[in-house]
Amino acid sequence: MLFAQIIAFVLVLAVFEAYQPGPPQLSATESYLASAALAALLWLAARLAVSMHFSRLRGPRPPADPAKSGRRLVTKLHLAAIVCLLLITTLAELKVHLLGWPGMATWESLRGLAALGLYLLLLTVVYGAAYRLERAVGLGGLGRRDYINGQLRLVAPVVFPWLAVSLVQDLISHAWPAAGAWLATGLGNLVYLLCFILALSLLFPVLVKHWWGCAPLEPGRVRQVSQTVLEHTGVKVGGILSWPLMGGRLLTAGVLGLLPRLRYLLITPALAEALDNRELAAVVAHEAGHVAHRHLWFYLMFFAGLFLAAYALAEPLALLLGGLVWWLAGSAWGVGILGAQGAEGAFSILAALPLLALLVVYLRLVMGFFMRHFERQADFYSLRVMGEAAPLSAALEKIAFMSGDTRDVPSWHHFSIAQRVRALEAAQADPRRVAAQARLIRRGLGVFFLGLALVVGGGLATESLGLDASLRQATLERILVSELERNPRDARLQMQMGILLYERGQERRSLEHLRRAAALAPRDPEVLNGLAWFLATAQDPALRRPSQAVALAQKAVALAPLPHIWDTLAEAYFAAGQPQRAVAAARAALAARPDERHEYYQAQLRRFLSAAQGARP
Secondary structure: HHHHHHHHHHHHHHHHHHHHOOOOOHHHHHHHHHHHHHHHHHHHHHHHHHHHHHHHOOOOOOOOOOHHHHHHHHHHHHHHHHHHHHHHHHHHOOOHHHHHOOOOOOOHHHHHHHHHHHHHHHHHHHHHHHHHHHHHHOOOOHHHHHHHHHHEEEEEEEHHHHHHHHHHHHHHHHHHHHHHHHHHHHHHHHHHHHHHHHHHHHHHHHHHHHOOEEOOOOOOHHHHHHHHHHHHHOOOOEEEEEOOHHHHHHEEEEEEOHHHHHOOOEEEEHHHHHHHHHHHHHHHHHHHHHHOOOOHHHHHHHHHHHHHHHHHHHHHHHHHHHHHHHHOOOOOHHHHHHOOOOHHHHHHHHHHHHHHHHHHHHHHHOOOOOHHHHHHHHHHHHHHHOOOHHHHHHHHHHHHOOOOOOOOEEEEEEEHHHHHHHHHHHHHOOOHHHHHHHHHHHHHHHHHHHHHHHHHHHHHHHHHHHHHHHHHHHHHHHHHHHHHHOOOHHHHHHHHHHHHHHHHOOOOHHHHHHHHHHOOOOOOOOHHHHHHHHHHHHHHHHHHHHHHHHHHHHHHHHOOOOOOHHHHHHHHHOOOOOHHHHHHHHHHHHOOOOOHHHHHHHHHHHHHHHHHHOOOO
């Protein structure tokens, strides 16, 4: 459950943060009403799906495995909640109106809390419908409200690491802008995340045990058996705790924490009551096996590897999306799609999809492989401690039966209980299987670290090539060519094509488009400014015309005295050998109060001042 919710929460955060809405078509009231209507549809659909599931169970052709069918339905309901959130964010235009709330536009943590709060609300709808399924398989004494609260308390800790990371990063960015700017870079964000996750992983168990309401087990049979096993295996913990979620009715145990004093063994009351002493000892030995084999440390490394892979693959994944846009830009219908209303928002979500695909593949396939085999290795550790497979096998069979006959239901991070029991019996009959399991994990880790090194190295090498910028320029050129075929007398399009060609070093073609733009719009200050800049700064000396650049820039300044146009006039004066006038124009550019690039304008002024001082007799 928790690992599936990690994927879900990251998906929600990534999509909500990536989506860049355009101007709203709905008023705030209409947006809120539409969002409420979509949530109501989710409620109705979930209730209907559960009712249909029970009708199938009572019908003439019930599913072959009712437990597996029920689990699949719960998974589908969770996916429906995510889809509903996506529709609320986009079609109902909720995000664009939320951005108008105080602090939403500048605090990522607030935006994330809004997304997660909405998702938890939709999960409440799903849990309300799924309650009938859970009640039918062993939670009959638990009321609907207690069940929903228990589910929310169970999954909420997934949010804690993100909330801490994002809130501290927001505070740093607002209190120390320079540090915030570095943290916003790919490398800065990676370093910050790795350091923070390491620190948080040490303190997370302490926070979670209080959130879940865990309390030290009272002296008695369960505590005595647990202590005996831990002492026998040499595993140290900071506490043996009762885990009371769902009214204590869950049948599970777990171990949290990397360091002995901050490590806790959790046992639910229902599990403790269901198992006899040897079965309980086998389960505790299984949890001790995770510690003995350092599985928790490997999980930390896997999450660090995910961050490294995401950082290294950001450029290649962006190239994939850029390639799609480049392909669309090559046809009239593709350009129509790119320019359609809402296209910016759709493509902003599309930009997050490669990263989300990486996340799902990494967690489900890579971490899923290790999680399943770590569980098997912990099972074999219990086999070694207990001397036989029977105690743990019996405990697993009881858990499957009391959980609604889930014996043959696997998950992406656990083998099914039937598979686990068969593996235990086979390992007891042939102890070489235990060593073979250890070799499989070692080889898997070797492949993982080698693959991670190749992915990181390849991603960083791709980034160093600068292909993304070249692809963006090629895409823009295709769009402009297509638009110019339809509107050849559009001066701004001609100007944009000229500027693009200038940036790509194709100066003669650039000059043709810029002169054509000036002929079409002789009083457009931006068009005049573009041609003036070219004539003042062309790399080919044969194409420079400083005196013409001065005249064009003077005309543009007279029409629109904006900072960047004053800067062009300063550059034209400088090219014409008039540094004193360049200084005056550069000061005028700063006096016009540019909204951005202050350092650039300051550097320009220093450059012209230096030239003016050198020109004095």
